[in-house]
Amino acid sequence: MPDRRLGSQLAPHVHGWLLLLPAVALLAAFTYFPAVAALWSSLHSTPKGARPARFVGLDQYAAMVDDPVFWQSLWNNVLFALGTVPLSVAIALLMALWVNGRIRGRTALRMAYFTPTMLPMIAVANIWLFFYTPGYGLIDQVLGLFGLPDTNWLGSPATALPALMVVTVWKEAGFFMIFYLAALQAMPPSLREAAMLEGAGRWCIFRRVTLPLLMPTTLFVLVNAVINAFRTVDLVVVMTRGGPDNATALLLYHIYEVGFRYWDTGYAAALTTVLVVILVVLAIGQFVYLDRKVHYR
Amino acid sequence: MNGSFPDRLVALLENTGAWLLGLLWVLPLLFAVWTAFHPAAFAVRFDLAAPLTLENFVQAWAAAPFPRYLLNSFLLVTSILAGQLVLCTLAAYAFARFEFRGRNVAFLLVLVQLMIMPDALVVENYRTMHAFGLIDSVAAMALPYMASAFGIFLLRQTFKTVPRELDDAARVEGAGTLGILWRVYVPLARPVYVAYGLVSISYHWNNFLWPLIVTNSVTTRPLTVGLAVFSSTDQGVDWSVITAATLMTAAPLLIAFLLFQRQFVQSFMRAGIK
Amino acid sequence: MTVRRGLRTTLFAAAMALTALPAAAATKISFYYPVAVGGPITKLIDDYVAGFEKENPDVDIEPVYSGSYQDTITKVLTAMKGGNAPQVAVILSTDMFTLIDEDAIVPFDGMAKTPEDKAFLSAFYPAFMENSQTGGKTWGIPFQRSTIVMYWNKDAFKEASLDPEKPPRSWDEMAQMAAKLTKRDAGGNVTQWGVQIPSSGFPYWLFQALTTENGAKLMNEAGTETYYDKPEVVEALQYWIDLASKQKVHPPGIVEWGTTPKDFFERKVAMMWTTTGNLTNVRKNAAFPFGVAMLPEKKRGGSPTGGGNFYVFKSASPEQQDAAFRFVKWMTTPERAAQWGIDTGYVAVRPDAWETSAMKAYVADFPAAAVARDQLPQATAELSTHENQRVTKALNDGLQAALTGGKPAKQAMEDAQKEADRILKAYR
Secondary structure, rough: OOOHHHHHHHHHHHHHHHHHHHHHHHHHHHHHHHHHHHHHHHOOOOOEEOOOEEEEOOHHHHHHHOOOHHHHHHHHHHHHHHHHHHHHHHHHHHHHHHHHOOOHHHHHHHHHHHHHHHHHHHHHHHHHHHHHHOOOOOHHHHHHHHOOOOOOOOOOHHHHHHHHHHHHHHHHHHHHHHHHHHHHHHHHHHHHHHHHHOOOOOOHHHHHHHHHOOOOHHHHHHHHHHHHHHOOHHHHHHHOOOOOOOOOOOHHHHHHHHHOOOOOOOHHHHHHHHHHHHHHHHHHHHHHHHHHOOOOO | OOOOHHHHHHHHHHHHHHHHHHHHHHHHHHHHHHHHHHOHHHHHOOOOOOOOOOOHHHHHHHHHHHHHHHHHHHHEEEEEEEHHHHHHHHHHHHHHHOOOHHHHHHHHHHHHHOOOOOOHHHHHHHHHHHHHOOOOHHHHHHHHHOOOOOHHHHHHHHHOOOOOHHHHHHHOOOOOOHHHHHHHHHHHHHHHOOOOHHHHHHHHHHOOOHHHHOOOOOOOOOOOHHHHHOOOOOOOHHHHHHHHHHHHHHHHHHHHHHHHHHHHHHHHHHHHHO | HHHHHHHHHHHHHHHHHHHHHOOOOOEEEEEEOOOOOOOOHHHHHHHHHHHHHHHHOOOEEEEOOOOHHHHHHHHHHHHHHOOOOOOOOEEHHHHHHHHHHHHOOEEEHHHOOHHHHHHHOOOOOOHHOOOOOOEEEEOEEEEEEEEEEEEEEHHHHOOOOHHHHHHHOOOHHHHHHHHHEEEEEOOEEEEEEEOOOOOOOOHHHHHHHHHHHHOOOOOOOOOOEEEEOHHHHHHHHHHHHHHHHHOOOOOOOOOOOOHHHHHHHHOOOOEEEEEOOOOOHHHHHHHOEEEEEEOOOOOOOOOOEEEEEEEEEOOOHHHHHHHHHHHHHOOOOOHOOOOOHHHHOOOOOOOHHHHHEEEEHHHOHHHHHHHHHHHHHHHHHHOOOOOOOHHHHHHHHHHHHOOOOOHHHHHHHHHHHHHOOOOOHHHH
């Protein structure tokens, strides 16, 4: 019967979209619509009081090319991503392997690793401010025991960005660990046992069995880590406000400043658009590249 | 085999490394506990003879109506989590198991939300909320976060690893589309739900900017807004009171996690595919 | 307590509705305010609002605590762009031009109709009004205002055989005393610095004290010009740089604002420059006798003012504006200005507040509280222009570049001026 065949051909499409509908409706209302609105306003001047916005074409983007803070924050952000992403993912994996393995007191350890995720950023940033304080801050107190001089970690351009990277790795590793842990727990022990029977060493099992099976998680964690690196802002606000002399200005912080301090919404919209394009390209790139290597069972 | 010297050495090194890292990771929390229970003069001096005090908690408690904020935070995270679990499960199922027209494009569009965080769109979203008359409500704080690309992505990855044979078995038993989802996929993905739930709760418990902007009254504001009274002051940082307030705001989460531990581990074990 | 007050207001409103039939609907206004000092500020404000409502039953005020100063202006302008502005708010005095440019606020001159109202507008210290008036109109009413003063550790002075009752009166004196106050251990590491001037976040504010003392102005009254590259300005910056790099009596690099009071309590520094808003904090936490002094002089004394003003918003109806104006007047009576200063550490904003018995008793007990007042005649307006944040950022970047050794003082200030000129071109 032709009708029924048509119906059964349509069914997956209809079911698929029906299942998606609620999520898509909310995404449309609170992400796509405002994002398109941002793109639209990036092509206009910033309305000021009685002066309405007028169409300026690509003027905002031309201004961006001449904006040294934009270039510096972009560069800072690249450094920030290179410094935090590999490190936090590697530490997260190490943590997950440890608390999944034979370590003593792994319940307590799991809790310890996850603590940073549970502490509010506003408070955490203030606590780290103490660690970095020159002279009597915790780091200088410890270094002082070895006779090392005081260091103004957040106050000199060379150390400020690395100091923020450390806080970020600390805050994120435990968060990513949870995903690795979930994946490790869901992994059938039979695979490992089979490999052990064949006389494979731990390192070999890890490389040949565990790591490939963790690829979907790694993909997910990597995409998130990169995105997080490009959306870090609260840390900068509390700890350095982008200083000294823009040494810790990250892209989203620059957007926040332009949008919510200068109220130059048109230019902020243009910066937002650029950030979104960067992130989409990065995410799709990683996705396409890594998805090929991922083995779904 | 497990008694050989190199093996024991490796185990020792691993234990030490794991615990050193753990210590490093809880250091800020330890500092918070130390500082919150001692007078301000001992905030940066670690002297075992330092007197204990609850004065910092008294001061923090007086600065904002914390019990009410606590209730608000609780309402906020539960409603966000409930919405996220339902919406993300449905969407992830669609992406993982249905070949429908426009699936890849739709998936990329969802990924876009991973990147365009609601924080970047506050002005536009505020306008939308105002148009719907939702300003100063839990709904306004929760709605932009409910369709979480993060959750959809995560569950899709998990659902994709579920063997198709289980689908077919359930179908033979007469389960429909949602029945299969409920009976096969949801139970198998439990560890991921637990992990995601934990992450979502801790994220939204600590979220600040958007709740600050869309709420106006004590009856809707979450805890972090109360906590903000102590940061960014003209007077500089008063670590004693900040840490006391931090412990007060983070305590429910820390305690819940402690109580949850067993549940947490068990659900990991039970979910293993045998 | 706000819940209870809300309940009380509701019951009261219900009772009114039942008893007085033709009762006019209460004028509702929302009031946004930041918290920038420690202590139970939200409770104080709630109590003030309750007191005002009791005396003015026809007005219903919803006080909204809106985070820090930065959060507050973000929240106010976001709400305004969403069509939901408050009617009255406390925002930084330096945001006046921003609020005018956004067409957000109305001047008080239109609201002040009676002679008493007009007298009220001139009841405040002129130094505070400089940041509240432009183009002959009054846009803000001073509320929680501050200035910079110097705190010194008397014990440290004694140890360095300096007279503990004599703070430095001039720049040279400060540098000399700081040299005596700087202590080094055997390894040459500094254990106590002579003086520190914070430079994180908003270095321009502290820098403005130095430029004022060197006889320089940083901007014109219309907020359309800056003078960052004037020789006096560069000279002031050079003095600051030299304290660290040449005399080595000031910590190098960027000094964090937030930890400066703690550095003082920990005896890591013997003299610090910070806001008068820290007075209560220092009094509570310094474990040694301390003094509060006016800033040292070069060509003259002086400090910029700082802090927040009341603003009334354009979107308010005439009745709401009237209610908001009554509220602002009520909040800044001499008695309340005095009490607010005592409770928070801010400078009481009008001369007659210092004549109240409460304030007199406070000053008698704690003379340091009057230092800020005595410095006010020499005080100047805080740096504020059109596109304020951006123009200020240009200066901040230049200062931090020079203080961290990235650029020489002269070049840093010339670059900052160039950037400010570019931004302000549209307003000239």
